[in-house]
Amino acid sequence: MSTMEFLTVLLLTFGLFMILAGAFTAYFGSGKSRMIGVVLLVVGLVVAVIWIYLGGFTDTINVDLGGVIWTAFLNIIAAVIGALIAIGVFLLAIMKS
Numbered sequence: 327m328s329t330m331e332f333l334t335v336l337l338l339t340f341g342l343f344m345i346l347a348g349a350f351t352a353y354f355g356s357g358k359s360r361m362i363g364v365v366l367l368v369v370g371l372v373v374a375v376i377w378i379y380l381g382g383f384t385d386t387i388n389v390d391l392g393g394v395i396w397t398a399f400l401n402i403i404a405a406v407i408g409a410l411i412a413i414g415v416f417l418l419a420i421m422k423s
Contacts, residue, residue, distance in 0.1 A: 331397075337377045347366050
């Protein structure tokens with residue numbers, strides 16, 4: 327994986343999860359936590375806009391976006407499955423002892 331592909335996955339994942347966490351916190355939070363949710367949402371949107379600007383209007387980011395997203399998705403799914411198997415083995419070992 328090249329540096330630009332790594333940065334693409336990093337920025338897209340960071341922006342997406344900041345948007346999701348911000349929307350969730352702003353909707354379900356109250357008082358100060360609602361304001362924090364709005365800030366998280368805005369930060370996620372700013373990161374997304376910066377990435378779109380760099381990828382769309384300059385040649386700074388020159389990657390196959392579809393391929394990078396598909397590879398990142400497969401890697402995340404593989405990591406989650408591996409973690410769930412490890413947790414299952416751990417729980418099985420703890421319960422049997």
